[in-house]
Amino acid sequence: MIGTGYLIVLVLTGLLVGTLSGMLGVGGGFLMVPIQLWLYSSTGLPEDLALRLALGTSLAVIIPTAASGAIGHHRKGAVVWRAGFLLGVSGAFGAVAGGLLATHLPAEPVEIFFGLIVLAAGIRTIATRGSERWDVPKIPDRRYLIWGVPVGVVSGLAGIGGGVLLIPVLTSVFRFEMHRAVATSTVVMICAATGGVLTYLIGGLGIPGLPEWTIGYIDPLQAFIIAATSIPAAQAGSVIAHRIPSRVLRIGFLLLTGYIGLRMIGVFSWAGITP
Template sequence: MDLTVYLLILALTGVLVGFTSGLLGVGGGFIMGPVQFFLLMALGVDPNIAIRVAFGTSLAVILPTTISGAWGHKRKGAVLIRPALIMGITGFIGGLLGALLATNMPVEVLRIISGMVIFVSALWMLRTHLPQKKDEKTHKDSSYLFWGFLVGLIAGLLGIGGGVIMVPILTLLLRFDIHKAIGTSTVVIIISSMGGIIIYILQGLSVQGLPPYSVGYVNLVQFMALALTSIPMAQLGVITSHRLPGKHLRYIFIVVLVYISLKMMGIFEWLNLPL
């Protein structure tokens, strides 16, 4: 693959990731992961290494991108600080464990798990009605601790920020307003992603066959190409998010989830569809 095309695809992916991160309160790893994985495969990188580099680099990009998005949502009054910090702390621990598991699992298993988790999240949001009455202040800290850990575990395992799981949990189970669920999710992602990043770097330091300019399972070329475009676009996503009704945000979220889940599970390849 030509280097210019390679970098252009990454930059455009960063634009989409940044906008989606600010718009939907997700890290964007479910977009970056598959794109990086398929690009690395096209460059001849071993699949088992490619998927770990894709996941590790995704988490690294997610950190500055979600910081940008969280700042924008905080200015809009859409971040609930206490729940975000509590979930973020246990999410960090879960992220450590999830990333440790991911660096020791076969690539085929990771792809299937990733696709299934995202697809189930989409169905969950589609089939469940958002509550009409919100009650964001009655939950015990223990519930935030549990959900934070679970989301962090999944995020570290799949190289995603966790927003694809966190936003449905906050809206459907904890009854957050969709805009506050999105804003709060960005803060949780900032903290939880750090655990996964640490493990992906440490576990990959002695691995042979990594693409050039890699620090462990984090590739600096891909990081820069993605981050430079995703960070500013996150602010545009935040602005758009607060101009859209909650119902519209919900359906956009679902469509994105379904597409990425099918892509990760290889359904389009199996059906010979160029998607």
């Protein structure tokens, strides 16, 4: 049974994740994973199982949250559907590979990998000016397909939608305007997260030590509670995104990824700080 304090944490997490997903084009896994890891660990679940459950459940929440954000951005005419579909298809296959790796690796290296990826993505986004043009550059289909694979692998391995890696790719490699990148990222995350969820669900079946209410490495109850608040919040986030300048979006992306990345690789712990 979920206690009141536990429930409040999940609800607040959903509100924050949904808002950031719609506003910055990220799945919110970089927030959900450490929070869920802390919650599961607090119940006495072994670290390896807690991390994999947090990764799988995070991806399950990202699917409806990203879909909600995509709808909001589509209403603004910002989604580049061709790019989102091609990146998403190859990203789904990459997510399967990443999910398989994560279910067989120990927790610590996955956490460090997760933190480094988030840090690198944030720095890359703020360091690249990107385009301010609303029109979409002409990109061959194969380039989208090629770049979708590593985005998917990171999504499955780190339990994120892939937005923290995809936003820098869309802005610096494909030269998308920031609002376009944010909007298109939400579409890709739906596909990548779906591939990851299937892998965590199947890979966790029959594993001893998991809570009885889970399905593989997916916690349906926790996913439902977070998604129930993140879905409407993503709509609000997509509205906010189109009311602020690209530069502000970039700075917000950097601050969030910087904090979470440093937290996951243990910098705050080394400094004696417990976030």
